[in-house]
Amino acid sequence: MDIVRWLTRFKAVVWLTWKEQSGWTKPPYYFGYIIITPFFQLILYAYMYIVIAFYSGLVNVEMAYYLVTGVSLYNFIGAGLYGLIWTVHSEREHFRTLKYTYMAFPNLQLYLLSRGFFHYITGALSTLVMLLSGLILTGVPLGTLSVKPMLLTILIILGFLWSSQLGIMVAGSSIFSSEYGPLISEAVGGILFLLGAVLYPIESLPEYIRPFADVFPMREWMELMRYALNPAYNVADPNQLLLQLVVKTIIYVIAAVIFFRFTEKLARKKGLLEATLHH
Amino acid sequence: MLITIETRDLVRIFKHGDKEFRALDKVSIQVPEGVIYGLLGPNGAGKTTLIRILTTLLLPSDGDAYVGGYHVVRDANKVRKIINLVSGGERPGYGILTVRENLMYYGQVYGLSWGETKRRIEEVNELLHLDEFLDKRLNSISTGMMQKYALARGLLNHPQILFLDEPTLGLDVQNARHIRRVIKHLIEDKEIRTILLTSHYMAEVEELCDIVSIIDRGRIIATGSPDELRKMVKDEIIYNIDVRLSDIDRIRILRRFRTVVGYTIKTRQLTGEARIRMILSGEDIARIIRTLEEENIHVLRVTRDEVSLEDVFLRLVGRGLEDEYE
Ligand SMILES: Nc1ncnc2c1ncn2[C@@H]1O[C@H](COP(=O)(O)OP(=O)(O)OP(=O)(O)O)[C@@H](O)[C@H]1O
Ligand SMILES: [Mg+2]
Numbered sequence: 089m090d091i092v093r094w095l096t097r098f099k100a101v102v103w104l105t106w107k108e109q110s111g112w113t114k115p116p117y118y119f120g121y122i123i124i125t126p127f128f129q130l131i132l133y134a135y136m137y138i139v140i141a142f143y144s145g146l147v148n149v150e151m152a153y154y155l156v157t158g159v160s161l162y163n164f165i166g167a168g169l170y171g172l173i174w175t176v177h178s179e180r181e182h183f184r185t186l187k188y189t190y191m192a193f194p195n196l197q198l199y200l201l202s203r204g205f206f207h208y209i210t211g212a213l214s215t216l217v218m219l220l221s222g223l224i225l226t227g228v229p230l231g232t233l234s235v236k237p238m239l240l241t242i243l244i245i246l247g248f249l250w251s252s253q254l255g256i257m258v259a260g261s262s263i264f265s266s267e268y269g270p271l272i273s274e275a276v277g278g279i280l281f282l283l284g285a286v287l288y289p290i291e292s293l294p295e296y297i298r299p300f301a302d303v304f305p306m307r308e309w310m311e312l313m314r315y316a317l318n319p320a321y322n323v324a325d326p327n328q329l330l331l332q333l334v335v336k337t338i339i340y341v342i343a344a345v346i347f348f349r350f351t352e353k354l355a356r357k358k359g360l361l362e363a364t365l366h367h
Numbered sequence: 368m369l370i371t372i373e374t375r376d377l378v379r380i381f382k383h384g385d386k387e388f389r390a391l392d393k394v395s396i397q398v399p400e401g402v403i404y405g406l407l408g409p410n411g412a413g414k415t416t417l418i419r420i421l422t423t424l425l426l427p428s429d430g431d432a433y434v435g436g437y438h439v440v441r442d443a444n445k446v447r448k449i450i451n452l453v454s455g456g457e458r459p460g461y462g463i464l465t466v467r468e469n470l471m472y473y474g475q476v477y478g479l480s481w482g483e484t485k486r487r488i489e490e491v492n493e494l495l496h497l498d499e500f501l502d503k504r505l506n507s508i509s510t511g512m513m514q515k516y517a518l519a520r521g522l523l524n525h526p527q528i529l530f531l532d533e534p535t536l537g538l539d540v541q542n543a544r545h546i547r548r549v550i551k552h553l554i555e556d557k558e559i560r561t562i563l564l565t566s567h568y569m570a571e572v573e574e575l576c577d578i579v580s581i582i583d584r585g586r587i588i589a590t591g592s593p594d595e596l597r598k599m600v601k602d603e604i605i606y607n608i609d610v611r612l613s614d615i616d617r618i619r620i621l622r623r624f625r626t627v628v629g630y631t632i633k634t635r636q637l638t639g640e641a642r643i644r645m646i647l648s649g650e651d652i653a654r655i656i657r658t659l660e661e662e663n664i665h666v667l668r669v670t671r672d673e674v675s676l677e678d679v680f681l682r683l684v685g686r687g688l689e690d691e692y693e
């Protein structure tokens with residue numbers, strides 16, 4: 089009974105997000121847009137790689153694989169994270185619906201998760217397109233890849249879990265500021281990009297920055313994804329990495345639940361569920 | 368008599384820097400089932416603050432509040448299931464969706480199935496006559512339509528208790544009248560069990576409400592039926608005096624009269640006149656008019672009037688409810 093209601097709610101929220109995202113155009117154009125934007129982004133990186141390869145005279149297939157997977161996989165996490173964080177801001181300041189949604193949806197955290205879900209789907213789509221075309225463009229021989237489907241599935245779920253929980257915590261704190269909310273989301277996205285083994289291994293970062301990188305499960309997730317797509321990819325100890333990833337994900341989930349309860353309470357105390365622009 | 372909403376010594380403090388501001392100061396009200404209960408008060412009186420607490424959007428600083436028997440802080444989730452809120456003068460919703468799509472969305476978020484929501488929209492449509500704009504995009508509809516849509520959304524989840532914060536704010540006379548008729552209808556047909564509404568239009572409150580609390584600066588200063596409240600000024604006499612707008616600066620001489628309990632000024636730019644509404648504690652009008660004329664204030668018209676809730680407010684607070692001047 090109750091599960092049916094929850095599914096109805098979930099479906100409605102995903103539908104809303106789809107409408108919100110694609111409402112400015114017809115569905116085929118929208119999908120074209122989702123696919124083409126990352127493609128251009130990719131061309132930029134591919135170009136950089138080709139220039140470097142050309143001038144150094146080295147064609148480094150491993151480096152190409154690293155870059156292409158990093159940049160494409162980042163899309164999955166980034167798209168979901170941004171989408172989720174922006175929800176609070178746009179619902180309150182732009183649509184002015186946050187207070188009504190808050191009263192209607194039995195759990196604000198689950199609402200945000202449902203809102204984020206759609207962004208993860210589109211993120212996954214761009215990732216796929218970018219990954220395939222990127223590998224072809226940089227000349228990584230596709231035939232040598234062999235995907236580990238089981239591990240891949242687990243990683244996609246874990247990636248969704250930890251990053252959405254991170255998003256929920258950031259969204260929670262963005263309740264407190266209408267100006268800095270969007271800024272915080274940019275900042276978190278940027279940090280993950282820089283410290284998440286996207287373009288370079290974190291071993292190449294200065295010693296004192298590494299502990300910050302370790303706060304996020306991004307590195308483990310990235311490395312394992314690379315490994316799951318291509319077992320020849322060199323990771324020291326996949327099992328150890330997976331364990332770390334699972335533990336961090338669990339910590340993120342618990343932290344998000346606690347933190348969000350706290351922010352919700354504080355938001356009610358300060359009356360911040362309504363638009364704050366006019367104060 | 369069943370009490371559906373109750374507050375006990377409710378306090379809400381807002382902090383501005385290190386200064387504290389009491390938006391609600393020991394507010395205690397009891398709202399029985401089956402009535403339209405009005406909160407009447409000027410801007411900044413605390414009406415919206417009270418509604419925000421009762422609808423679980425804001426925590427009180429002190430005191431207790433119960434809605435439908437549930438504590439608004441401890442049982443907030445249970446409260447939310449049996450209430451809904453409609454605020455006037457806002458444009459909440461997803462502009463890119465049609466009115467129908469917005470309602471379909473909210474119906475399902477409230478926990479109705481797709482089919483139930485569809486049927487509910489039909490029912491609500493019958494009540495509010497949304498047909499002409501049901502399939503228009505929300506960002507393209509007029510203020511009047513917007514308010515009907517907002518009310519429709521507020522009815523989707525079959526709330527037992529409906530909170531209406533200034534439901535006719537910013538509407539033209541016709542739309543306001545329509546909304547008021549619907550509100551009345553909701554209670555008469557037992558569609559909604561209890562309605563708490565706020566307003567600073569005393570005519571609206573007089574027309575709609577069975578019980579009224581007058582609120583000013585965070586305090587409830589009187590409660591009763593409109594008739595009971597009007598009886599609070601039964602010994603006084605009400606006069607309207609129309610003067611020229613240009614004379615209005617000198618009208619302060621009215622304060623010299625001990626019989627003038629209070630007065631409000633409403634300016635009418637269009638005609639270049641102003642109407643002064645006075646409460647007199649004794650029949651003294653002839654002397655007052657003579658003095659005004661002596662001061663070169665030309666009195667255009669003088670009419671005696673019935674007591675309204677605005678006079679009650681003026682009498683109790685010493686200033687007008689809708690004072691535009693002063
Ligand atoms: N979040 C807030 N922070 C600080 N002060 C606030 C906040 N919300 C309301 N106030 C103050 O509390 C007082 C009461 O506000 P409230 O909105 O309840 O008045 P109201 O009776 O609804 O008035 P109006 O007729 O203008 O809607 C006002 O002085 C307002 O400035
Ligand atoms: Mg208000």
